[in-house]
Amino acid sequence: MRKFDFRNIKIRKVTVDELNDKMLLANLYMTQALTLIIGIIWVLFQGRNPLSFFKLPIDSNFLWWGAGLAVVVLIFDLGISRFVPEDAADDGGVNERVFGNRAVWHIAVISLVVAICEEILFRGAIQHAFGPYWTSIIFAAIHVRYLRHWIPTGLVFIISYGLGWIMIQSGTLWAPIIAHFLIDFVMGCILRFRREEK
Template identity: 55%
Template sequence: MKKPDFKKIKGKSISLDDIDDRTLILNLYLTQMITLVIGVVILLFEQPNLSAMFSLHLGWEILWWGAGFAALVIVVDLIISRFVPEDFTDDGGMNNRLFKKRPLWHIIVICFIVSICEELLFRGAIGGLIGPYWTSILFALIHVRYLQHWLMTGLVFSISYGLGTIYEMTGTLWVPILAHFIIDLIMGCIIKFGKEDS
């Protein structure tokens, strides 16, 4: 029997331009579904107190914590985009493709789904196992499109660490979910309604 020659197998690099809009959106929803399933499976093994995790004991403070953290992140991001050259923050056009031509209702749906799925997995499930620091390293690593740029990788790590910290401080997952939602929604709207590329 002839052994396969693995050296002859070559991977094909796919550019974002090679992916049509429908495939991009399907890929987004598929990855979020996988994220949600992994988070639920981990939580089934951890068996945390779900009523405490999703507690509304803070009332309106949830809004203040979530919106306050989101506002801080947005201000920092706007300062970075004002003073740092674009090639330091380039994500290969992914965010532009996701948000620029999308209707506002769809941007809201995307941001809602992403914030629920990612926060359940990273802050709720993984964060409970390994803490906010290591969770944030993992969170930064899965945002592959930023890994070429140390500034964006550092920013994603810092945001993740902040989300983990406010979750630990408040004791409710609704705070990082709300913060994540607001951050993504405002960034998506800035891309959608911002000036056209020249």
């Protein structure tokens, strides 16, 4: 049996166009798994139980917080897209590639996985340590594909701050998970059906 030689691993920057669909999805799911693992470890180091995030609150106010923020973000995003040139909001085609050819059920799965994994790390762990402002700066910086343009970077920061704020107001991680899921799901469906129309 041949041994695997780590010295032969070569790392190079690739564009989204160089990835086939399977590699793109593998990269997406591996990134989210890593995000989830880091979030859980960070929460454990804080002496907290990550399973407590999934305890449903007694009242249903968190649904209104999550759905309300999602509606505000979607209206604002769709409104601003009418006035901002497409190249000013370009993410390098990543979102188009991720969502453009997916079935609606797969868009929902991707949106749910991303919402849970990212909210555990950012709102569950990082916000607990640094507060919503610094968490939002880190969240915007992590979304590197937007950093070339100030409008999407600013929107990501504002959305992240909103997610942190509704978590504080609702007292549960479920509110930002719901908002994050709805935003990604609706935007993913818009990308998918817009591509179908073309």
